[in-house]
Amino acid sequence: MSAVAARMRTAPVLPMLGRQAYAEFLKLLRVPAFSVTSIVLPSMFFAFIGLGNAKEPLFKGSDVLFGQYFLASMALYGVANVMVLGFGISLANERGQKQDLLMKSTPLPAAVYFFAKALSALAIALMSIVVLSLFAAAAGGVHLGASQWLTLGARAMLCSIPFIGLGFALGYLAGPNSAPAVTNLIYLPTAFASGLFFPLQLLPQFLRDIAPYLPLYRAAHLVWNSVGVSYDDISADWLYMAGYTVAFFLLALWAYRRDQGKKFN
Numbered sequence: 001m002s003a004v005a006a007r008m009r010t011a012p013v014l015p016m017l018g019r020q021a022y023a024e025f026l027k028l029l030r031v032p033a034f035s036v037t038s039i040v041l042p043s044m045f046f047a048f049i050g051l052g053n054a055k056e057p058l059f060k061g062s063d064v065l066f067g068q069y070f071l072a073s074m075a076l077y078g079v080a081n082v083m084v085l086g087f088g089i090s091l092a093n094e095r096g097q098k099q100d101l102l103m104k105s106t107p108l109p110a111a112v113y114f115f116a117k118a119l120s121a122l123a124i125a126l127m128s129i130v131v132l133s134l135f136a137a138a139a140g141g142v143h144l145g146a147s148q149w150l151t152l153g154a155r156a157m158l159c160s161i162p163f164i165g166l167g168f169a170l171g172y173l174a175g176p177n178s179a180p181a182v183t184n185l186i187y188l189p190t191a192f193a194s195g196l197f198f199p200l201q202l203l204p205q206f207l208r209d210i211a212p213y214l215p216l217y218r219a220a221h222l223v224w225n226s227v228g229v230s231y232d233d234i235s236a237d238w239l240y241m242a243g244y245t246v247a248f249f250l251l252a253l254w255a256y257r258r259d260q261g262k263k264f265n
Contacts, residue, residue: 024120044080091171092179165248
């Protein structure tokens with residue numbers, strides 16, 4: 001068979017990716033423990049923590065309200081939560097059930113499989129932002145300009161990208177039994193230490209010293225800035241996020257190859 005004929009028999013990548021992403025999306029939706037929790041949890045935190053103080057200024061003399069700050073915080077928390085916990089735990093479970101070996105036996109390219117997983121998780125993350133925004137506006141009276149809403153959503157989604165890599169890495173480094181504990185042990189403390197639940201000024205000094213080196217802190221700067229929190233320069237935050245993206249995806253690639261080497265070598 002000639003190389004031309006072989007290429008003609010190869011399935012187009014984009015339709016393949018679209019169908020696989022849709023299948024992965026349905027798989028996530030059909031697990032309410034993941035999908036409902038991921039979509040609703042940020043709104044629940046807003047109701048418990050942000051709703052009572054939504055109309056109060058973030059600090060004395062601040063033009064930014066606590067509700068706006070906490071909306072941005074929970075938008076970021078929601079999308080990163082989907083990537084870290086969703087990817088980490090679901091991948092570890094799939095490995096435990098040998099689903100990865102089943103997918104390995106199919107003609108589906110590994111890159112398409114992983115990219116489809118990322119797209120399906122991004123869809124769930126977007127749904128969490130929409131539900132949170134509607135709840136914050138309706139119940140908390142949080143008002144933003146149209147450009148602020150769009151900027152907040154776009155930055156939150158962009159900031160989720162490095163956490164896709166972190167989720168993949170944890171999914172291949174942790175086992176199905178340890179994944180929930182490991183991912184929560186890493187994600188929840190860093191979320192608190194980054195100021196997502198309470199302003200950094202209210203946290204102990206040692207956490208304030210650690211925060212600038214945490215990826216969620218840098219991402220938080222970008223989403224807080226979208227709702228009006230002023231910073232001298234956010235270009236450093238973008239550079240940090242780019243660096244974290246490279247580092248986490250390299251870690252994910254190493255973890256994937258390590259796992260494959262154990263199984264097939």
